[in-house]
Amino acid sequence: MYKKKNFFLSIYNLGIIKFGKFTLKSGINSPVYIDFRPIASKPKLLIELSHLLLEIVPSNKFELICGVPYAALPIATALSLITNIPLIIKRKENKGYGTKKMIEGIYKKGQNCLLIEDVITSGASLLKTIIDIEKEGLIVKNIISILDREQGGIENIKNIGYNIQSLFKIKEVINILNNKNILDKKKIDDLYFFLKKRKKNYEYKRISYEEKKRKISHFIGKKLIDITLKKKTNLIISVDLIYSEKILELVRLIGDKVCGIKLHSDIISDFSFSFINYIKELSIKKEFLLLEDKKLCDINSTNYLQLHHGIHKILSWTDIITVHVIAGEYSIRNLNIPSNIGLITISEMSSIGQLIDDNYIRKVLNVSLNNPKVIGTVAQRKVDDRLLLFTPGIHLSINNYTHPNTAFRKNCSDFIIIGRGIYKSLDPVKTIEEYRNIAWKAYESGLL
Numbered sequence: 001m002y003k004k005k006n007f008f009l010s011i012y013n014l015g016i017i018k019f020g021k022f023t024l025k026s027g028i029n030s031p032v033y034i035d036f037r038p039i040a041s042k043p044k045l046l047i048e049l050s051h052l053l054l055e056i057v058p059s060n061k062f063e064l065i066c067g068v069p070y071a072a073l074p075i076a077t078a079l080s081l082i083t084n085i086p087l088i089i090k091r092k093e094n095k096g097y098g099t100k101k102m103i104e105g106i107y108k109k110g111q112n113c114l115l116i117e118d119v120i121t122s123g124a125s126l127l128k129t130i131i132d133i134e135k136e137g138l139i140v141k142n143i144i145s146i147l148d149r150e151q152g153g154i155e156n157i158k159n160i161g162y163n164i165q166s167l168f169k170i171k172e173v174i175n176i177l178n179n180k181n182i183l184d185k186k187k188i189d190d191l192y193f194f195l196k197k198r199k200k201n202y203e204y205k206r207i208s209y210e211e212k213k214r215k216i217s218h219f220i221g222k223k224l225i226d227i228t229l230k231k232k233t234n235l236i237i238s239v240d241l242i243y244s245e246k247i248l249e250l251v252r253l254i255g256d257k258v259c260g261i262k263l264h265s266d267i268i269s270d271f272s273f274s275f276i277n278y279i280k281e282l283s284i285k286k287e288f289l290l291l292e293d294k295k296l297c298d299i300n301s302t303n304y305l306q307l308h309h310g311i312h313k314i315l316s317w318t319d320i321i322t323v324h325v326i327a328g329e330y331s332i333r334n335l336n337i338p339s340n341i342g343l344i345t346i347s348e349m350s351s352i353g354q355l356i357d358d359n360y361i362r363k364v365l366n367v368s369l370n371n372p373k374v375i376g377t378v379a380q381r382k383v384d385d386r387l388l389l390f391t392p393g394i395h396l397s398i399n400n401y402t403h404p405n406t407a408f409r410k411n412c413s414d415f416i417i418i419g420r421g422i423y424k425s426l427d428p429v430k431t432i433e434e435y436r437n438i439a440w441k442a443y444e445s446g447l448l
């Protein structure tokens with residue numbers, strides 16, 4: 001214990017804990033930020049840390065070592081050097097060329113790999129590493145995190161069957177600092193308040209539609225929320241059918257239960273403006289908005305032409321249009337979009353193997369927040385509360401899809417987009433009622 005305490009005080013002096021207001025990778029605000037990277041520059045402390053880790057899991061219990069990138073890499077390297085046990089490296093993203101391997105180094109299927117994480121919060125980054133390591137046929141028998149923020153990450157990882165231990169717990173290190181009179185009372189109170197407030201299993205407290213309506217400024221975003229609250233539905237159905245009569249048939253059946261109907265107008269084989277008149281009429285009668293999933297992605301002048309010309313004339317009927325902003329913020333400026341039409345940017349896609357990374361997402365969120373035409377974004381994670389969050393890739397029973405509970409409670413989504421789950425259902429009316437109940441309850445329980 002003495003060794004541990006002294007070690008902690010030495011690393012604390014390197015500035016690994018900062019107090020203030022921080023937004024964590026997961027989107028939540030925290031009064032404390034912990035960063036183990038400075039230890040990389042202190043070889044003696046790395047060695048000391050390695051010995052402490054070996055007291056938790058001795059070297060005869062593993063054949064390989066891997067650190068969750070990036071902060072745990074030097075720690076894992078030090079452990080490898082003092083034990084002479086080989087290191088493997090997990091990439092954050094694959095190179096996109098060559099072998100496309102996520103794990104680098106020399107290893108054989110069936111080998112037992114010790115995983116090191118620096119700080120565990122929800123366990124999400126750790127889980128990504130576990131998945132990539134297991135894909136290579138390796139076995140993860142033991143995981144050590146240096147510090148547990150006591151926000152449910154350890155339980156999350158244990159719940160899915162892994163043996164994980166932590167060198168320090170946040171409350172333990174607060175005590176160490178407190179006993180040395182290093183922290184003032186306010187900092188300690190803020191920290192305890194924060195730790196108490198965060199729910200178990202790391203589900204965020206989401207904000208209500210009413211509060212969100214106050215945060216956003218675009219008319220069409222507010223209208224979508226009004227419809228949602230009035231009809232008590234946060235479902236947008238993607239009617240990806242290729243004949244207009246089939247689309248209308250389904251929309252007549254389910255229009256009452258949705259806040260939006262999403263179309264890909266360019267897949268409709270018999271697209272016509274009489275179809276548009278019918279669906280527009282339905283959208284007024286049954287009160288839902290129309291979304292055209294155009295995914296504009298070109299330079300500004302081409303985006304302009306695609307919006308204002310061509311056979312679909314989407315600006316003449318849609319309420320919302322989706323856009324990729326890969327061409328940058330100017331690609332969606334001055335497009336002469338009427339004030340009653342909103343844009344939804346695409347920050348992240350739902351497909352397995354999508355090429356978007358964290359940096360790109362951050363940049364899209366910035367572009368979105370700085371363009372008054374943008375009402376929200378598509379993503380598979382929590383984003384800024386000033387944007388409406390739309391989540392596709394939803395299904396109640398298919399594994400690769402996201403469940404509405406995850407979308408609303410964990411990711412704080414505002415609307416889920418469902419396609420095949422409804423239009424391929426043998427009884428779409430019954431199925432949509434099921435989705436609607438589950439999704440509404442998931443939204444409401446996220447508020448608690």
Ligand code: 5BU
Nearest residue numbers: 238346348349350378392393418419420
């Ligand atoms: P599904 O049948 O529920 O998988 O249909 C989802 C719809 O949402 C479909 O029209 C896609 O084009 C659309 N989509 C998506 O699935 N994932 C994304 O990331 C984006 C759009 Br953006």
